[in-house]
Amino acid sequence: MIEQQQFLGFDCIVMTEAISNSKAILCPERGGILIQLTLEGEDVFYFQEDSFHDVTKNIRGGNPILFPTCGPLPNDEYIMDGKTYSIKQHYRRE
Secondary structure, three states, X not given: OEEEEEEOOEEEEEEEEOOOOEEEEEEHHHOOEEEEEEEOOEEOOOEOHHHHHOOOOOOOEOXXXXXXXXXXXXXXXXXXXXXXXXXXXXXXXX
């Protein structure tokens, strides 16, 4: 199941899978960070709520979703199927 929920005061996307007792919480408002990942009832990584709440601080823990790229591309371009596309490292939708 995928639904939108408030988590620590932010709109988040919560994805659950009941059969395996798994859950993922993604927070687009804080940079697209995965703030919780539970697989088969076990938490997978560390997350510090204090740093998440303070938007002036870097978040400790969690896992950023590095999409569409995790670093700069040469000339801000990539090639797919023989066609060249342009994209900046930190793309922002207006």
